[in-house]
Amino acid sequence: QVQLVESGGGLVQAGGSLRLSCAASGRAFSGASMGWFRQPPGKEREFVAAINWSGTSTYYADSVKGRFTISRDNANSMVYLQMSSLKSEDTAVYYCAVGPRGGINTTPGAYATWGQGTQVTVSS
Numbered sequence: 001q002v003q004l005v006e007s008g009g010g011l012v013q014a015g016g017s018l019r020l021s022c023a024a025s026g027r028a029f030s031g032a033s034m035g036w037f038r039q040p041p042g043k044e045r046e047f048v049a050a051i052n053w054s055g056t057s058t059y060y061a062d063s064v065k066g067r068f069t070i071s072r073d074n075a076n077s078m079v080y081l082q083m084s085s086l087k088s089e090d091t092a093v094y095y096c097a098v099g100p101r102g103g104i105n106t107t108p109g110a111y112a113t114w115g116q117g118t119q120v121t122v123s124s
Contacts, residue, residue: 002026002113004096008120012086016122020081022096022115033099034072034079035111038092038120047080047106048072050099061095089124093117 006074015046020036035050049060049070069082079096097111105111 002028002098004098004115006094006096006112006115007066009094009120011121011123014088014122016086017082017084018048018086018120020083020094020096020120022044022079022081023100024077028072028098028113029077031101033101033104034070035097035099035105036070036081036094037097037108038090038094039094039117040089040092042061045095045108047108048094050104050106051079052104052120055099057104061104061106083120086120086122088122091120091122093119095098 003025005023031053036048037045038048039045045109047061051058051070055072067085072079093095095117099111099115
């Protein structure tokens, strides 16, 4: 059973940057793609970014493309989300999740294990 713990959230001004981290423990991390999702206040959870096991393929939601970068360090079982040029609409609880082994997927239902989330608040 894999466990995920997110960190790095906080309060930041619009235009600023944050780096989210996701620490994974357990064998399910090995070989799996990973994703970041977010849930804005009063809205449904939405896809943000995903990365395959080798790190050679990434995919982003249009709303964050060019501003966010997903990466992973398999040796240390870590996944990161570097967020730049933050906007007020990026305010949400951010979750990392273990995805399928076959490739990148943007659907929450394809992700088996989720972290507890970390709050990101962008003030305008």
